[in-house]
Amino acid sequence: MEHNFIDIELSWLESCITKKINKDLSKNIDSTISKQNDIVIDSYYSQLASKLSKSERLILILALAQYIAPKKLLALMTAKEEDLTIGGLTLQNSYSGFIPTIDTALYLLTNDKYSIVNRLSSLNLFDSESTLIRENIIQLEKQDSWTPFTASVLTINPYVLHQILWNKPYVPAMSSSFPAEKITTEQEWSDMVVNRKTEKQLEEILSWVKQRNAMKSIPAVARKVLPGYRTLFYGPSGTGKTLAATLIGKLTGLEVYRIDLSKLVSKYIGETEKNLKQVFDIAEQHDWILFFDEGDAIFGKRSETSSSNDRYANQEVSYLLQRVERFPGTVIVATNFKTNLDKAFLRRFQTIVHFPAPNEDTRKMLWEKVFNDEVPKENDFDFSFFAKNFELTGANIINVLQQAVVLGFEENGGTIGKPQLTRALTRELSKLDKLDMKTERKLIFEHEECC
Template sequence: MVGQNSTNAKVIQAELDWLQSILKARSTMNSNSGTSIREVLEIPAPSIPENSSSYANIVHKLGLNEAERFLLILAAVPHIKPQLLDMFMGKNQLTQQIFTEFGGRKGKNHNGFIPTGETVLFILAGSDLEKRFKYLSLLSSDTILFKEGHLKLSETDSDDPYLNGALNISRDTLQEITSGKVRKPDFSADFPAQLLETEMSWDDLVLNPHTSDELREIEIWLKHKDKLLQEWGMHRKLKPGFKALFYGPPGTGKTLTTTLLGQKLGLDVYRIDLSRMVSKYIGETEKNLAKIFDRAERKGWILFFDEADALFGKRTSVSDSHDRYANQEVSYLLQRIEDYDGLVILATNLKNNLDEAFMRRFQASVFFPMPQAEERKMLWKKGFPASVQLEERIDLKDLAKSFELSGGSIIQVIQHSLLMALDKESTTIQLGDIREGIRREYHKMGRTI
């Protein structure tokens, strides 16, 4: 690991040396000191053998040319070697401001120079308009570094030139080129989505056979979507992604099934926290959503909206400005879901509360019913660890037949009985403890045994 980091550091250092040569060449050309080159990119970029480092891997994976490599390393410099851009901090003696042609800006807490779109064009083109127009396309959203979200120009005020936006490298890309690893995002106010993980496997899942059959179509789509849409040309006729509704009583396996579906196919599953998504500040909800969807589209995540009726219920009648903006936020989210090219799953306990117009957008509507007696027996059987034994008078078939419980409730009962056994320093599960656990679950539902 140390050797890999050392090699990667050497590769990046060579790239930084190349960038420094470009900056020196621009300075020389600007001062009319005379130079043998006509363009700064005539300075050859260092050779980067494939698979030689994490930086090399992303350069070859994306197929970057020299201009794109320049853009990538320039965006990374404030995070790797900020002093390299100190040459742009010199002030015009007349205005006491940084030279206009340099572009650039300071961060809120960063005293160094942060390059902007204007900085990019100054370095590559100087005052040559023809070259400026030539390299302007580098900053287009259609180029691979921007299209796949590795780089972006920050937003500017509507009255400001968009090239004044700071050239930012994504955290994922920065981590990838420096360490070869990408840390999964943490749940926060800025990123209200939580990675769903489980140590359970698909074999632990107990589902109604009809539910399993409907899930099979989703699994098939995830495996073959690229061939369906691209090779078979159905992208002209079908929406890019797949939208599914999971509905049924609480504890019937909607969240677990979603998590295991991602696990089975090697895809991360993120649950969107709708309560933290909606902001009282106008426009902030859309920004929060954009952060998640933009990142999800690059990573191929499965997006899971639990208790979807909270936001996707029947439309609010517009009685004041708050209602108008609430509906506006829902419309924005609906559009992002519509355009998302991966799998979006919405879960609800109350299907009838969902907006009918929204219901028509689903390709699959999967019902998770309360388990039947045979399924409940399997849940009881699979729920207990191998390290315990059941009291002789415990009959799992009778428990399954006598008590209508969801899978989630059965696990809660099992947990209660295991804790009671541990408290008694025993490995034998007592029927009385199971019945007490069942009584508690029935009480939650407003029922009695």
């Protein structure tokens, strides 16, 4: 159905070209176009066409033809020899064909090529506020700085073109030019253990993401409120910031992409902004949630300008600030220390969510959830003992689980016993430099005896 619909649009384009070249002005572009009500909304292209005016649809199919049906434009290449108002570029190389420009679109859209009024009216379709340009569907490429604006080549945004051709979103592989990766979780909202204040703030974010489109439908609100939602997660490592971000995506049906700051920041001037633009442009097309982990690496405070390096670093922060502010989706920035972030960013966050280190009660809940009934273990352990004596985060406790399971398979037939659990805990505490050989290790083995 998708290809049939595109074929109908191409036939309509061909008819418009023929009538224009033959100077058949008895009918305008409406004469052969399929009616808007006849569009079957079952594909990306048909969805795109359904929200465009007939003139915009003509521009779109004109730009698309050079990629999928270049023969449809050969008549324009031939006619250009006699009528320079057709515009376009004629290529005579390995690809012998015709590349349409704004002039080409104006030629097809105006009944009288000498009518300045008609030409200026049609030119509005290429204004920055027009649908095709504002939504980054059509891109305009000037060949030289001295050529007029109307000589700009019509191209289709590569991400839009990919969706038209394959009817599915384009997601590039993670690389230095696309420093983002999709993150998911098998856990559920009930698996997350945070204090009530933090949970309430996360629920507010969930409500916004779920109701964002309904809010945009109220013009009085949409005019006053900045697009998108920006939130800061801060607190020690392992307290659930990444899990919360992935769960928000899971519960709202949105994909979450974590920005790899090691690949994002480049030593070459302008490359960081270029990488950022790549991520934000694709994210806007797909309605992703963007998650900046260790955000102070790029959202950090701007410094005093004492060298060219300082100026470029400040430019990167300023550019990021602008893109985050314009992003229509959800941006989550995570950091260990809120004070490390630039105040200009802090002012623009709708919510700032604190993920504190878990207290004794929270630690007990974490131990019980991590070592739940589905985990093979010999008997019930005294988790209140662990919670009271060892200040660990959820991530630390999961590390203990992983090590205890391995030891259980090696030593106890796949079941976690007291020796395996205590040794796994000992190793985690040692890794964190929290193991005092004279006291805390003694407590661990006292627990082994008391259980």
